[in-house]
Amino acid sequence: MTKRTSAKYKLDRRMGENIWGRPKSPVNRREYGPGQHGQRRKGKLSDFGTQLRAKQKLKGYYGDITEKQFRRVFDEAERRKGDTGENLIGLLERRLDAVVYRAKFVPTVFAARQFVNHGHVLVNGRRVNIPSYSVKEGDVITVKEKSRQIELVMGAVDSSERDVPDYLDVDHSKMTCTFVRAPALGDVPYPVQMEPNLVVEFYAKN
Structure with missing residues (x-):
């Protein structure tokens, strides 16, 4: 880290x-x-x-x-x-920690880095613990089942502090996020x- x-x-x-x-x-x-x-x-x-x-x-x-x-x-x-x-x-915005943050799986980008680093995240079903890992279009990012009940995660999902941008397709009921496309500057919130x-x-x- x-x-x-x-x-x-x-x-x-x-x-x-x-x-x-x-x-x-x-x-x-x-x-x-x-x-x-x-x-x-x-x-x-x-x-x-x-x-x-x-x-x-x-x-x-x-x-x-x-x-x-x-x-x-x-x-x-x-x-x-x-x-x-x-x-x-x-x-x-392709960085795995940035995607985890944008998907509202965690409250801050610093928490996202630690979350990825500690092995709580899967990319296309495989564990990836490198925050700088570059996500590709169509990649599916998932929070591990055992990690979904962490208080930090539950609080971030329920927070109304920010919205998920439209270049990600997020399903918080399944804790999955699909990276749809790389955004332009104007798309990033x-x-x-x-x-x-x-x-x-x-x-x-x-």
């Missing part, structure tokens, strides 16, 4: 946005950043700073994955035909604006 060196909500405050759209986010109460200098007035960001923040926000949204992992996904997006930014979003075009610019210059 990827190590997080800071509490996940520090990411919200560092970005100044509630990037997961959760009611408990401290940004709902304090919009300034964490630490003793968090309340200082923010200066205008340079182009580099704007691009870096866009990258950090997108990377952080998917569980604060490592730079090495994120760069590997970006390189794959660049190799593919079409718009690199759109490809990047499609590849990130991000609570805040994501700017993959700025991520492309960041890597083009650095």
Whole structure:
């Protein structure tokens, strides 16, 4: 599992946005950043700073994955035909932990990573415990029968905090999810604006 060196909500405050759209986010109460200098007035960001923040926000949204992992996904997006930014979003949404989160089997993307890592998820009937596993169109993701009564899972399914996007076909009675298609940027229910075009610019210059 990827190590997080800071509490996940520090990411919200560092970005100044509630990037997961959760009611408990401290940004709902304090919009300034964490630490003793968090309340200082923010200066205008340079182009580099704007691009870096866009990258950090997108990377952080998917569980604060490592730079090495994120760069590997970006390189794959660049190799593919079409718009690199759109490809990047499609590849990130194919991650097994992202699909488990989107399907509302767990409440957070961090919980999704741990849930997959601990072997609670099947892909086409086979156990997969790699959060970064890339799901393909038509793949069926299932929560193991013994894992369906976990309180975390039951609470996530019943939550009205977010909806399942239409590129997934989810049956919560059977705890299954079919990955219908890779989404475009406009299909992904991000609570805040994501700017993959700025991520492309960041890597083009650095």
